[in-house]
Amino acid sequence: MNPMSDMKVPVEVDPNEDTEWNDILRAHGIIPEKPPSPTQELENALEEALKNQHENRLDNKELDELAELEDEEDEEFLNFYKQRRMNELSELQSRAKFGSVMSISKNEYEKEITLASEEGFVLVHLSSDSMIQSRLLAAIFTQLAARFPEIKFVDIPAKRAIENYPEQNIPTILIYRNKHVIKQYITLTELGGNDTKTGDIENVMLELKMVEFSDRRLVVNQDEDEDNKKSSSRLKFKGKSIQEDDSDDDFYD
Numbered sequence: 001m002n003p004m005s006d007m008k009v010p011v012e013v014d015p016n017e018d019t020e021w022n023d024i025l026r027a028h029g030i031i032p033e034k035p036p037s038p039t040q041e042l043e044n045a046l047e048e049a050l051k052n053q054h055e056n057r058l059d060n061k062e063l064d065e066l067a068e069l070e071d072e073e074d075e076e077f078l079n080f081y082k083q084r085r086m087n088e089l090s091e092l093q094s095r096a097k098f099g100s101v102m103s104i105s106k107n108e109y110e111k112e113i114t115l116a117s118e119e120g121f122v123l124v125h126l127s128s129d130s131m132i133q134s135r136l137l138a139a140i141f142t143q144l145a146a147r148f149p150e151i152k153f154v155d156i157p158a159k160r161a162i163e164n165y166p167e168q169n170i171p172t173i174l175i176y177r178n179k180h181v182i183k184q185y186i187t188l189t190e191l192g193g194n195d196t197k198t199g200d201i202e203n204v205m206l207e208l209k210m211v212e213f214s215d216r217r218l219v220v221n222q223d224e225d226e227d228n229k230k231s232s233s234r235l236k237f238k239g240k241s242i243q244e245d246d247s248d249d250d251f252y253d
Helices: 020-027 038-055 063-067 075-094 106-118 132-147 198-207 219-235 242-252
Strands: 122-127 152-157 172-177 180-186
Touching (some): 106 152, 106 172, 122 132, 132 152, 132 198, 198 219
Parallel strands (some): 122 152
16 A cells, blocks of 8 residues: 555645635535625625615604605605604603793702602702802703703702802702702803803703703704705705805806
8 A cells, every 4th residue: 555645635725715615615614604705794784774774764854844755755654654753742742741940949859859850850950140150051941941841940049958058069950860869060160161051951961861862852953954954945046056146146246
């Protein structure tokens, strides 16, 4: 017997190559399956993202906006979103218990704040009319209370709530949920100081998941809607760009 015939010669195999031999080896589990191409993975992810974007294109549309799409969308598909939006509005309306800032006294604190927080978020303003930031926060709370009537906003003079409460700590914001303070701000320093805006408090509400990012009542979403309307009005005017019309008139004048 020739000893050379029993010798096994090692053969190097690149498992990433697309060859018939590699396909045979993969089929027998000798080499691992070829990893997916990064390019293909990106293409698949993009395709899935576009698919989701198309399927969810009516999310966050208001009823009047949905009505405007009757000639463009499938009736059954559109009715599904209309019904869902009506259910959301009905559910929101059922939770709209407040709508204004509630002023309370010290003996009402436990009932109107601590115990009330078992049913939902309560934002408390320890206030003083003599402090500029406190007056600013009071105005912001008034706006937010009207816009988000399902959330309870409460005002109580700081020195009535806590005897000898330091004036330099006013205004103080306390946010209650399930009978506990889950967030607090001593003055508005962390929120913008004297330049604090409604959107700054809304950011806190978003952080604590009091509202959803898609909520159309948020200032940032209202600003985007207004920007979209302005862009749309600039794009078309009798089939031409308004900016083009203006520039031509100016040029020949």
